[in-house]
Amino acid sequence: MTIVGNPDAVIGGVDTHADTHVAAVVNHVGGVLGVESFSTTSIGYRQLVSWLRSHGELALVGEEGTGSYGVGVSRYLQHEGVTVVEVDRPNRQTRHRQGKSDPVDAVAAARAALSGTATGSPKARDGNVEAIRVLMIARRSAVDTRIETLNQLRHVVFTATPEIRAKFTGLSAISLAHKASALRPRQADDPVRYTTHMTIRALGHRVQYLREETKQLNRMLRPLIRQTAPTLLEVYGVGYDTAAKLLVAAGDNPGRIRSEGAWAHLCGAAPIPASSGKTKRHRLNRGGNRQANSALYHIVITRMRHHQPTRDYVARRLSEGKSMGEIARILKRYAAREVFKHLPRPA
Secondary structure, three states: OOOOOOOOEEEEEEEOOOOEEEEEEEEOOOOEEEEEEEEOOHHHHHHHHHHHHOOOEEEEEEEEOOOOOOHHHHHHHHHOOOOEEEEOOOOHHHHHHHOOOHHHHHHHHHHHHHHOOOOEOOOOOOOHHHHHHHHHHHHHHHHHHHHHHHHHHHHHHHOOOHHHHHHHOOOOHHHHHHHHHOOOOOOOOOHHHHHHHHHHHHHHHHHHHHHHHHHHHHHHHHHHHHHHOOOHHHOOOOOHHHHHHHHHHHOOOHHHOOOHHHHHHHOOOOOEEOOEOOEOOEEOOOOOOHHHHHHHHHHHHHHHHHOHHHHHHHHHHHHOOOOHHHHHHHHHHHHHHHHHOOOOOOO
């Protein structure tokens, strides 16, 4: 639908929150036609769409927070055939000049969609990648908590009496957890010895439980990853965890990423121009999806250690005076280009 010059076209904007969404609607020249609040329920979503369409021919909707509070309303709008564009939060300078309120943000979202400032398509969140994303949340917390619990277990053992310490010296993480969980404390022991043994056993049980939980989540994740992007796992340095992070960054509709350059920017692996006057330079991109950036970094580190062509490249660039940090950034950009070819594409 043509927006500019079409007096019947209206553009919506939504500022999303946990319990209510604030919607605004503007005409084809940016004039505000109305602002209203709606609940974050199925009835509220239906009322929101009806209200927007009551003002004219709905061209598109700009929405802030499509990846968090706005997931539900974004999914509903797309199901209703409404084009949704993702709107970034206004910068601090703009908010300092114009103030901050939900109606102001909703109007700003609508005008960003109208002007073309906001053009990004939100993730679909309706396929295998969404299933991978939610499983990765549980897996990441299980892994992090297991590491934290192991550290606590080692600390309790280290600060225990020499007799207790001797039982667990030199054990691997798995052996330590297994032996700790097998303890059978006796209340007849002195209180410190008894409570120390009880604590060690409790932490050992927790480590083993989290280890089994991680295994179960891995068994659910791996078939989804193989089904979604089978060739991605063939890229040197890409394992299941790395592949999952990259797929989650791309989303269920990776066609929204129009080029490998856009993918590199999304992953924070594309250098940002920082030239001024006679100075021509680029700076490190500190934006983008940090999980995807971390995945690319792990690919690069793996290749630096085990991939002979990469090792040869690193040696050549070091001889040219490049630092390891600069070389790693170059290789991350190359890895982003290679990975993009293996992401699922629209049929």
